[in-house]
Amino acid sequence: MNSKKADKIAVGVIYVMSAVIVLILASLLLFILWRGLPQISWEFLTAPAKSFQVGGGVGIQLFNSFYLLILTMLISTPLALGAAIYLSEYAKQNWLTDFVRTAIEVLSSLPSVVVGLFGFLIFVIQWDFGFSILSGALALTIFNLPLLTRTIEDSLQAIPATQREAGLALGLSRWETVTRVILPAALPGIITGMILAAGRIFGEAAALIYTAGQSAPALDFTNWNPQSITSPLNIFRPAETLAVHIWKINSEGVMPDGEQVSAGASAVLILAVMLFNLGSRYLGRKLQKKATSE
Amino acid sequence: MEETQSKFMQKSSKRKIEQFGRTISFICIAFIVLIVLSILYFVISKGVSTFTTDGVSVIDFLFGDIWRPGEVGENGEPLVGALPMILGSFFVTLLSALLATPFSIAAAIYMVEISPKAGKKILQPVIELLVGIPSVVYGFIGLTVVVPFIRSIFGGTGFGILSATIVLFVMILPTVTSMAVDALKSVPRHYREASLAMGGTRWQTIYKVVLRAATPGLLTAVVFGMARAFGEALAVQMVIGNAAMVPTDLITPASTLTSILTMSMGNTVMGTLENNVLWSLATILLVMALFFNILTRWIGKKGAMK
Amino acid sequence: MKFKKFRALLVVMASLVLTACGEVVDEESITAVGSSALQPLVEAAGEQYSAENLGKFINVQGGGSGTGLSQIAAGAVDIGNSDIFAEESDGIDASKLVDHRVAVVGITPIVTPGTGVTNVTLEELQGIFTGEITNWKELGGKDLPITVLNRSSGSGTRATFEKWVLEEGMKSVVSQEQESSGTVRQIVANTPGTISYVAFSYVNDDVETLSINGIEPTNENVNSNDWIIWSYEHMYTNGEPTGLTKDFMDYMLSDEIQDNLIGALGYIPIKNMEVERDAEGNTSPVENPE
Numbered sequence: 001m002n003s004k005k006a007d008k009i010a011v012g013v014i015y016v017m018s019a020v021i022v023l024i025l026a027s028l029l030l031f032i033l034w035r036g037l038p039q040i041s042w043e044f045l046t047a048p049a050k051s052f053q054v055g056g057g058v059g060i061q062l063f064n065s066f067y068l069l070i071l072t073m074l075i076s077t078p079l080a081l082g083a084a085i086y087l088s089e090y091a092k093q094n095w096l097t098d099f100v101r102t103a104i105e106v107l108s109s110l111p112s113v114v115v116g117l118f119g120f121l122i123f124v125i126q127w128d129f130g131f132s133i134l135s136g137a138l139a140l141t142i143f144n145l146p147l148l149t150r151t152i153e154d155s156l157q158a159i160p161a162t163q164r165e166a167g168l169a170l171g172l173s174r175w176e177t178v179t180r181v182i183l184p185a186a187l188p189g190i191i192t193g194m195i196l197a198a199g200r201i202f203g204e205a206a207a208l209i210y211t212a213g214q215s216a217p218a219l220d221f222t223n224w225n226p227q228s229i230t231s232p233l234n235i236f237r238p239a240e241t242l243a244v245h246i247w248k249i250n251s252e253g254v255m256p257d258g259e260q261v262s263a264g265a266s267a268v269l270i271l272a273v274m275l276f277n278l279g280s281r282y283l284g285r286k287l288q289k290k291a292t293s294e
Numbered sequence: 295m296e297e298t299q300s301k302f303m304q305k306s307s308k309r310k311i312e313q314f315g316r317t318i319s320f321i322c323i324a325f326i327v328l329i330v331l332s333i334l335y336f337v338i339s340k341g342v343s344t345f346t347t348d349g350v351s352v353i354d355f356l357f358g359d360i361w362r363p364g365e366v367g368e369n370g371e372p373l374v375g376a377l378p379m380i381l382g383s384f385f386v387t388l389l390s391a392l393l394a395t396p397f398s399i400a401a402a403i404y405m406v407e408i409s410p411k412a413g414k415k416i417l418q419p420v421i422e423l424l425v426g427i428p429s430v431v432y433g434f435i436g437l438t439v440v441v442p443f444i445r446s447i448f449g450g451t452g453f454g455i456l457s458a459t460i461v462l463f464v465m466i467l468p469t470v471t472s473m474a475v476d477a478l479k480s481v482p483r484h485y486r487e488a489s490l491a492m493g494g495t496r497w498q499t500i501y502k503v504v505l506r507a508a509t510p511g512l513l514t515a516v517v518f519g520m521a522r523a524f525g526e527a528l529a530v531q532m533v534i535g536n537a538a539m540v541p542t543d544l545i546t547p548a549s550t551l552t553s554i555l556t557m558s559m560g561n562t563v564m565g566t567l568e569n570n571v572l573w574s575l576a577t578i579l580l581v582m583a584l585f586f587n588i589l590t591r592w593i594g595k596k597g598a599m600k
Numbered sequence: 601m602k603f604k605k606f607r608a609l610l611v612v613m614a615s616l617v618l619t620a621c622g623e624v625v626d627e628e629s630i631t632a633v634g635s636s637a638l639q640p641l642v643e644a645a646g647e648q649y650s651a652e653n654l655g656k657f658i659n660v661q662g663g664g665s666g667t668g669l670s671q672i673a674a675g676a677v678d679i680g681n682s683d684i685f686a687e688e689s690d691g692i693d694a695s696k697l698v699d700h701r702v703a704v705v706g707i708t709p710i711v712t713p714g715t716g717v718t719n720v721t722l723e724e725l726q727g728i729f730t731g732e733i734t735n736w737k738e739l740g741g742k743d744l745p746i747t748v749l750n751r752s753s754g755s756g757t758r759a760t761f762e763k764w765v766l767e768e769g770m771k772s773v774v775s776q777e778q779e780s781s782g783t784v785r786q787i788v789a790n791t792p793g794t795i796s797y798v799a800f801s802y803v804n805d806d807v808e809t810l811s812i813n814g815i816e817p818t819n820e821n822v823n824s825n826d827w828i829i830w831s832y833e834h835m836y837t838n839g840e841p842t843g844l845t846k847d848f849m850d851y852m853l854s855d856e857i858q859d860n861l862i863g864a865l866g867y868i869p870i871k872n873m874e875v876e877r878d879a880e881g882n883t884s885p886v887e888n889p890e
Contacts, residue, residue, distance in 0.1 A: 007495035014408060018398035018417070021471070024464060025420050031439075082322025091323075100323060102587055103330040109521030109583035110333065113556045114576050118333055125676045130631060131661050140335070145326055147518075151476075158480050173308045175315025183515065189476075196425050196472060203428035206528055206556065211489060215643055217650070229627050229657050238659050243428035247528065250663070251780030252429060252636045254801055254865060258782070266431045272425060277422050277639045364690075364753065365771075383831075437786065451747050451791050453776060532783060535776040536752070547776045555778040560664020561754030566675075566691035567752065569666070 029270065036267025039260050045268065048218055049245065052172050055255045058265050060168075060216040063232060064133070064239035065272070068212060071137040076144045076225050082208065083145075084152035089164075089178050108146030112207040115143045120210035131238040136212025148197045153209050155189025156182060184287075191284035199273050205243040213238035239290065242269050334580065341577030344570040350374055355574060361538035361554070363568045374571045376551070378540045380578065383550040385455050385541060386530065387523045390462035394470050395516050400503075401472035407500050418475075424468040433532035436461040441533055448545045452534030456544040462523045470519035477511025478504060513590045521583060527552035538597050551575045604694060616857040629657035632843050633707045633879045634668015634681030635756055636780065638833045639798060641703060645857050649848060658848055665689075665756045672697060676718035680836040683756020685879035698840055702852045703867040705799045707761050708817035708829070710785070712794050716741030721810040725765055728795060728814040731773030736793060748775040749787060757781065760799045760831040763881065797829075801866025819868050824884060825875040833867065834878070846849050 047057025083104075091097040119139030129135045159182050167177030183190075217238060219232045226233040240248070242265055249255065249262045329572045344350050347421060350372055358375020360367070405413025440460050445452030481504050489499040505512070535547025555575050562569040632642055639662045639888045646658030663671075663680040668691050670682025681703075686694035709725065710776060711717070716738045720728075727733035728746055737743045750772065751758035778784045788794045789806035800817065803809055809817050812827075821827035841849050851857060858869040875883050 003495050003498060007497035010497040011408065011681055014400045014403050017397050018404040020536070021397050021401045021467065022417060022420070025424055025467070027526060028427075028435065028464065029420065029423065031435065032427070079322050079325060082319040083326050085315075086319035086323045090319060098591075100327055102584070102591075103327055103334075103516070105521070105587050106580060106583050107326075107330045107333065109586075110517065110556065111525035111527050111552045113527050113552070113559065114337060115333075116581075117559065119335055121336075121518050125671070125674075131500055142329055148519075150327065154476050154480070158476075166647070173312040173315075175312045178315065192422075195422055199422060199425040203425070203431075205428050206429055209752075210663060214639070215646075215660050217659070218647070230630060238661070243473060244431065246428060247430045248662075251782045252639060254640050256538070258386070262434075262842060266427070269431075270427065271467075273427075274419075277419060283596075287508070362753070362771075437783075438790075442790065445791070451776070451794070453787075480656075531779065536773060536778065538778045539774055549777075557752035557777060558754055560662070561665045561752060561756075563664045563689055563691040566669040568690075 009124055014087030015068050023261060032263075032270055035263040036265070036270075039264025040267060040271075043094050044264055047070050049216060049261075056255060056257075056261060058242060058245060058261070058268060061240055061242045061245045061265070062268065062272070063219070064212075064216060065202060065241040065243070065269075067232070068133055068136055068140065068208075068241055069198055070238060071133060072140040072144060072201055073194065073198065075137060075198075076141040076197075079141070080145055080148035080152055081190075084156055085151045085178055087149070088153045088156040089174060104146045104149055106144070108150070112143055112204060113140055116207040116210040118142070119207065122239050124211060129209065130236065131213030131215075132236045133212055134235045136208050136239060136241075137235075139207045139211040140201050143204060144201055145195050147200065148193060151187060151196065152186075155186040155193060158189060159185050188284050188288055191269065191280055191287075194230045195277050195280050198276060201275075202269065203243050204272055205241075205247040208241055208244050209247070212241065213246070214244055216240040216245075242272075310335070337573060337576050337580060338398060340570060340573035342574075344374070344479070344567065344574040348372070348567040348570060350567075350571070355571075356380070359540050362486070363558075363571055365560075372567055372571075374416055374440070374574075376487045376571075376575060376578065378538045379551045379554050379575065381550050382455065382534070382548040382554070383524060383579075383582070384543055385544075385548075387463055387520050389459040389518045390466060391470075391516055393459065393463045394466050394519055397468060398470035398474050398515070398519070399512060402478050402525040403500055404506075405471075405475050406478040407504065413475075418472075421468040421472050425472075427527060429465065429529040430532075432461055432465050433529035436529060444545060444599050450545050451547065452533065452545070453533060453547045454543075454545045455534065455541055455548050458530045458534040458548075458550070459544075461529050462526060465526060466519035466522050469522055470515050473515035473518055474508075474512055477508040477515055480506045480511060499589045509589075517586055517590045519584060524579065524583065525552060525554040531556060551579050555579075602752045609730065627657070628844050629659050629677035631659040631661065632679035632681055632835070633661045633663055633671050633677045633832065634679075635665045635683045636662040636866055637683055637705065637756060637837070638681040638703075639861065640851075641833070642679075642869055644861055644865060645852055646828075646848075648857075648861070649851050651856065653847075656844060656847075658713065664754075666754060669836065669868065672838050675746060675838050678837070678841075679849075680809060680832045680838075683831055683834060684759050685832075686878035687838060688759070694839055695716075697836045698838075700835045700837065700841075700849050700852070701870055701872055702860050703803070703833040704822060704830055704836050704873060705807050705833060706817060706827060706830045706866055707757055707797055708805060708824040709795060709797045709810040709812070710788050711806050712788055714742070714789075715793060715808075716737075717743060717810065718808065719814060721813055722765065725810075725812060725835050726767065726770060727771050728769050729762075729765065729829070731775075744793040747794040748773055748779045749784060749791075749794050751781075751784065751797075752777045752779050754833065755779070757797065757799060761829060762769075764829045799866070818870075822868055823874050824871050830868075832870075 002225055044057045046059040048060050119285030123129045123138050131251040164177055166233040220230040223231045225231050229237050246262050248264050249258045326370045345352055355376055357377055359377045360372040360375050365373050387588050405417050440457050443451035444457050486499055489503045530550055531553040536549045537547035538549050541548040555572050559572055575587050603742050643660040646660050660736055668680035668682045669686055669689050671677045673692050686697050717736055717739045735745055782799045784796045785802050788796050815821055815826050818828055822830045862869050874886055876886050877883050
């Protein structure tokens with residue numbers, strides 16, 4: 001009797017607390033969308049920004065955000081995947097592994113402004129990449145690696161040991177077991193980890209202010225020569241992202257409609273992350289189906 | 295003869311693949327460690343020069359309560375006491391983690407144990423979306439909603455630790471929740487089945503079995519949340535007021551290590567005391583992160599023995 | 601399978617890097633870094649310049665005056681933007697740097713509307729920022745506590761304000777601080793009884809300006825030096841500028857920029873100034889003002 005009552009109360013409390021969370025998060029999202037959606041138009045999404053007149057858009061910033069995201073993921077995913085495989089499958093339980101894990105967790109707690117300044121002094125100045133997409137992508141990689149490694153490792157660990165044993169019993173090497181058995185099974189978890197990481201990259205501003213820079217030179221979307229400064233593909237051009245743009249408008253912006261532009265840009269950011277999530281979710285499901293049917 | 299030879303060859307190619315995979319993954323981890331070490335070296339070497347080059351005593355730095363870099367006190371020592379920021383950082387981090395932990399764990403239990411379907415359909419996408427909101431947007435919502443709200447209830451300016459705690463609470467909620475979900479999910483199913491089979495109620499199973507088994511994972515989730523709260527700069531900076539004073543209550547302006555760090559970094563000239571001392575603040579951040587990390591590791595180990 | 605993917609990835613990345621490293625003909629760019637107050641102007645001027653000179657790009661970044669001065673002194677960038685004289689900054693060897701003053705900004709105290717005070721004496725302003733005056737009623741306004749909001753220490757705006765408002769030996773009260781003018785303006789607009797200061801260009805209807813000793817914060821009063829809280833916007837080069845840098849510096853000082861863009865963005869053209877200041881703050885009249 002008593003334990004049943006406790007059960008009811010506890011579950012009730014959990015319901016209420018979850019509802020509170022949903023309420024907070026949903027009202028936050030709605031608040032941003034409610035303020036921002038009226039600003040969004042095709043014009044707003046494609047027009048270049050204006051620094052001191054009314055009517056600027058976020059076209060270039062939006063492109064930069066996506067391009068930077070893709071580049072960062074291209075660099076950091078293989079690294080994080082490799083590191084996670086090592087930690088999950090090969091690393092022995094000893095002080096060295098402990099040290100490595102601690103190092104990664106410490107990296108994740110670095111304030112992003114420190115990562116940004118490190119990137120500024122090393123990539124921008126020392127390696128002479130200048131304020132560029134490449135510098136930004138490298139800084140974001142540093143920022144992104146710990147969490148990505150951690151989540152990938154977690155999803156690898158979540159695969160039952162029996163699967164590994166089965167793989168080894170079939171005469172596969174450990175590496176083959178990982179790539180052919182464990183990875184496909186862990187793919188949905190890995191994809192979720194990547195989505196979370198992508199979201200963080202998308203919203204990151206502090207690490208980019210000093211690396212990818214705060215200016216977005218006009219792009220010529222017909223120029224696909226990656227060596228030209230006006231080409232969208234050039235990785236050595238400065239690239240202000242959407243999140244940096246929002247930061248800049250709110251801090252030192254002198255455009256008269258800054259409030260509207262920043263509200264609109266925030267909403268665009270959320271919508272972009274939403275689309276991205278949906279897309280990767282769909283992709284994840286498809287991949288899993290393919291992997292399990294094969 | 296040929297058959298055996300080919301078999302021999304095959305084995306060797308397997309070995310090669312294995313060697314290859316092992317090496318590749320090792321290179322990745324080594325690379326990450328290299329990055330970490332170089333950043334640590336970079337931050338700490340700059341941070342330490344406050345004490346070696348500029349001759350500030352470590353005690354004065356850690357326990358001094360006057361922060362006026364660029365000015366010297368009556369004894370001729372620079373006024374670079376970091377105590378106000380250290381306390382500020384500690385308070386906002388602990389308070390927001392304290393607030394977020396029960397909510398996150400409750401939401402995680404809901405998503406994993408009670409209603410996985412609804413959790414997956416509603417909670418998870420929302421949580422993943424929220425991670426992508428830039429901190430500057432959180433900061434502005436804090437500035438336009440939370441600060442006036444606190445002001446109307448408690449008086450004063452509305453800027454302070456309480457406002458920062460609320461903003462950080464919302465910011466770390468998604469991170470902590472999604473990691474708590476992973477922790478609960480990784481508890482093997484037969485634990486639950488065993489408990490239920492023994493006549494345990496759902497709550498007894500959750501409380502006595504699942505939560506216990508997931509304790510190390512949950513702690514890691516909280517630490518990650520704390521780490522995020524700790525390192526968060528832009529949003530906190532907008533709502534805490536950034537007054538370098540030792541906090542006396544929750545509703546007067548205070549400051550954190552990161553807020554002062556971000557604010558002043560661009561205005562100081564590299565190599566000067568004003569700049570070095572900011573790197574010393576960053577060093578404190580690192581050391582504190584390390585401390586939390588070791589602490590949870592220790593708790594995790596104790597929990598695992600059971 | 602997996603190796604192929606790995607290899608393909610590597611090839612893609614390598615080719616990206618290689619193609620991007622290649623030589624580009626007919627395109628040239630310079631980088632200007634520093635003061636966030638000067639950034640909008642240089643950025644807008646850079647865009648105009650690029651539009652008129654194809655293939656020439658001016659890459660403008662913020663980062664603060666300290667960053668601008670350290671990076672130009674280190675020779676890491678082409679132009680270092682700063683709100684303050686290089687001589688005023690510790691740790692900078694100003695002898696190598698060439699100063700180009702491109703504009704003037706006036707700085708004015710701003711308060712939340714509804715304090716009942718529109719004019720203060722310089723002494724009263726000092727009293728507020730040193731923490732001796734703590735309520736608006738002491739200045740004949742409402743019974744409302746004064747909240748002081750400063751820019752972060754080391755910011756060019758704060759340095760200028762304190763240099764011309766506070767006297768030697770005065771210490772500013774420990775107060776709230778914010779990093780950027782936009783945030784300062786928003787907080788002042790919404791928090792009753794708050795006082796801070798921003799450049800003229802950030803003043804809008806949400807905040808009220810204060811006159812000092814009956815003098816209003818206007819461009820004309822800055823030109824005549826009746827309003828003393830103003831500073832130059834400096835663009836420093838390491839040695840005499842050459843090539844594109846020189847061309848762009850000339851462009852910044854040309855009538856096209858000085859007569860149109862500078863006014864439109866809320867700065868004050870340098871040629872309208874009737875006085876001149878040096879790094880020590882000594883003022884002398886300009887010989888033949890236009």
